[in-house]
Amino acid sequence: MCEVLIERLDHFGRGIGYINKKIVFVNNALPNELVKINIIAEHSKYYVGQVEKYLNKSTHRLKAKCPYYHICGGCNLQHLSYEDTILFKKNKIENIFARANLNLPNMEIIKNESPYFYRNKLSVQIVDSQVGFYEENSHKLVAISNCLLAKKSIQDFLKNVWKLNIQNGSLTIRSNYNDELLIVINTKDNVTFEPNLFPNCKIVGVILNNRTIYGTSYFYERIDDFLFKVSYDAFFQVNPYVTKHLFSLLKQYITTTGNVLDLYSGVGTLGIIAAQKAHHVYSIEIIKNAILDNLENKKLNKCYNVDAFLGSAEKILNKISLEFETIIIDPPRKGLDQQALNIILNSQAKQIIYISCDPMTLVRDLKKLTLKYNLEKYYLLDMFSYTYHVESFCLLKLK
Ligand SMILES: C[S@@+](CC[C@H](N)C(=O)[O-])C[C@H]1O[C@@H](n2cnc3c(N)ncnc32)[C@H](O)[C@@H]1O
Structure with missing residues (x-):
């Protein structure tokens, strides 16, 4: 373990410090923080460290709203105020x-x-019936039941994904201006879809392995006075x-x-x-x-x-x-x-x-x-x- 003074942030929001003039990248560490770290990876030009203890915390540090923040890896800046992220x-x-x-x-x-509840599309993994995200650069699942970046309509469906009885696979949930949902499933499991199991979700289409098994394979998105048909596999800004x-x-x-x-x-x-x-x-x-x-x-x-x-x-x-x-x-x-x-x-x-x-x-x-x-x-x-x-x-x- 060693002490490092964080000097600035890198482009991924990681703290940057130095150990004997060699750069060290530390997740969840802010400028001016003095931290005790463990080195978790050593490369020829840099180290990667993990905070064991904050010896001195930044006045800019906030408590993240999301309970999964420090393990999920989907967000990187929730320990800052919105103004500081900008x-x-x-x-x-x-x-x-x-x-x-x-x-x-x-x-x-x-x-x-x-700045929260904005995403109209969320992709999750399902491993041994658990729903979540893969940890960054790994296939280790972080099980979640909510994501604060996603629209409420997506969060509502996310809590009910277990009803689909998928053991292993992946799932993308898309939501439009009207809170309608398109559910895109990829799995080798046998999936049948029963809309009555999701009474509070406005599901307009379910696509299983590129085949529509319920409703339509698209929905309509509205921005201002423009209306756009968006197919399940077409890009739309999130x-x-x-x-x-x-x-x-x-x-x-x-x-x-x-x-x-x-x-x-x-x-x-x-x-x-x-x-x-x-x-x-x-x-x-x-x-x-x-x-x-x-x-x-x-x-x-x-x-x-x-x-x-x-x-x-x-x-x-x-x-x-x-x-x-x-x-x-x-x-x-x-x-x-x-x-x-x-x-x-x-x-x-x-x-x-x-x-x-x-x-x-x-x-x-x-x-x-x-x-x-x-x-x-x-x-x-x-x-x-x-x-x-x-x-x-x-x-x-x-x-
Ligand atoms: C960032 S999105 C922009 C889409 C659109 N301009 C919008 O605002 O909704 C990039 C698009 O490029 C498409 N794309 C990716 N590679 C391409 C290529 N080599 N030639 C043409 N389109 C490509 C993707 O399918 C995607 O629809």
Whole structure:
């Protein structure tokens, strides 16, 4: 055991200290705390430590609301006030941009009006009939009966998952604006679904191993005046409160009357918003059901100037030779495919809106995009409150 003074937080919310000049990462330790730790892993360049005793606690430390907080690993910042989690995220972004030697414009921050009970999707594991999450980087189950980040409608179902009699498998619960639920089950067990067993849950569909065994395989999500069909396997932003602000930003910056490219389009949300002003929108998405949803969504929202292409961004971009005034990029965590990035760099589009859920791949891509574009606006959106994750909205203009 040794004593360590925590100096700052890393990008994952872990405390950073030093033992004989070698860095040590300590979970649940805050700057200025003096902690007694056990070394639980030793690598050539760093240690990983676990707190045994707090010798001096930070004035910023709060008691986490969730009883599973210190074992579950789903949240990382519940021992801070909400304001401090925002400060952590601001510092994290400033640090990532500075390290990449990228100029960060004046940052605007969009907070989450519901920092708990916001998630509209929750995935859990079931091991030997126990429901929970895997501990980070392991297959050890932490059994839970509640998650404070999830919407109440999801929490209500979670308490009743045992009634499905699943012994081993996984389950995703999705909830929409109307608290309707889609239940997606993957298991080798024999599952039959009986809606009467869940009298207080508005279950509209149950999908077992990609086959609908009850109701529908989709539901409708509403954000402001827009209605979107969302299939069980299609992406939708997990936080409807912050998504509303994301859509407002998009409305603000799509002033273009030319063509818009909506890359990584999901069920077509961003393209449909852009279509209110644009001449024509071309969406590209790799999941078939999401493209089919997009085709229905354009009708639902009376946007007939949207076309949707099924396939990978890189492949489809190679095939279409159109000019775009605005390119919207909203990729998964791994960021832009590098082939797609090169095509975008040669496109002469007047502006790029890059929405990202991983600042590391964002700056990697911005390093290249800023060779031809100026980064004019940066917004931090607190889409994933009490976790270390950050959503970014960037506006780039052709130089
Ligand atoms: C972060 S989501 C954004 C979805 C959508 N823009 C929205 O706001 O709902 C990323 C999307 O990219 C899709 N995707 C992943 N890899 C892709 C690829 N290589 N080409 C096209 N789409 C891809 C995923 O299926 C997912 O729908």
